[in-house]
Amino acid sequence: MFAQGIVPADIAAWAACLAFTVMLFNQMARARRTLFGEKQQTVVSPQPIEVKEVSGFVTEGECHSRHGPLDKQLDELRVDRKANATALHEKINGVAREVSELRAATELQHQRLAQMDAKLDRMIERQAL
16 A cells, blocks of 8 residues: 555654654753753743832731721621521521411311211211111
8 A cells, every 4th residue: 555665653653753852852951951050041021029118017006996997897797697697586486386386276177177077977877877
């Protein structure tokens, strides 16, 4: 099929040798740069961090004066959340009580219906005799 007996395996072998040679050359060049101290300067553009001089540090008093109102608001929100949670629990407990009462009433109605059904069955049997 191929002219002069070239086999696809031969082509693959030559391609592999060429790739290996390129990789070997690349590694040798990198080793030469590392061993002989040839460093490439890396330039990052734009600069990711900008360093600025600071005039002074924040004192503890300044920190408390800035965060004091926030702490008060946070405490108020906690109290509101607790009140809302308590009201919700009361509503849920009320609904649970009502559901249990309805369940008990339904059970009593089922028992009465079963008794009435049994009475009707007895009355129908008496009349059939």
